[in-house]
Amino acid sequence: DVKVTQSSRYLVKRTGEKVFLECVQDMDHENMFWYRQDPGLGLRLIYFSYDVKMKEKGDIPEGYSVSREKKERFSLILESASTNQTSMYLCASSLGLETGDPDTQYFGPGTRLTVL
Template sequence: DVKVTQSSRYLVKRTGEKVFLECVQDMDHENMFWYRQDPGLGLRLIYFSYDVKMKEKGDIPEGYSVSREKKERFSLILESASTNQTSMYLCASTGIRDLLSGNTIYFGEGSWLTVV
């Protein structure tokens, strides 16, 4: 089975702290994604990456950055956390052209981040 692992399920951070959310996938997938999920807003794409060291902005990149130094790992960084970044963060991965060939995207279990 494909496994997408998010290292932290629950985090509480203070305003202004730098926060790292880590995601690792074990299926050698090229594409990796970070979404945030908020009630009434669904899942919104923050950033995605289709190769090592490559990244693309999603729909809501402001206040976030990402790092992809190794194929299996995709990190989301909050440079200076703010209370409006309190949310559930979901990492996902998929193989190259998977979405075009009938396969789906695989999600991690999510990281609940509270910024106080």
């Protein structure tokens, strides 16, 4: 079974703090993704990565950055946390098929971040 783990289930930070959210997958997947989940908005893509040291902006990248130094690890960084970044953050990974076949994303359990 694919396992995607996230470093914390719950996190409380203060406005202006630098926040690191870590994600690790154990299935040698090429692709990794960070989403935030908010009620009534579903999941929105923040950043994704198709390869080590490679990153692409998603739909809502403002206020976030990412790092992928190793294939299995993808970090989301909030340079200066703000209250509007209080949310559930979900990491996902996928195999990275190049055949045109559907590429299932596997999600971690999420980190609920509260910024005070």
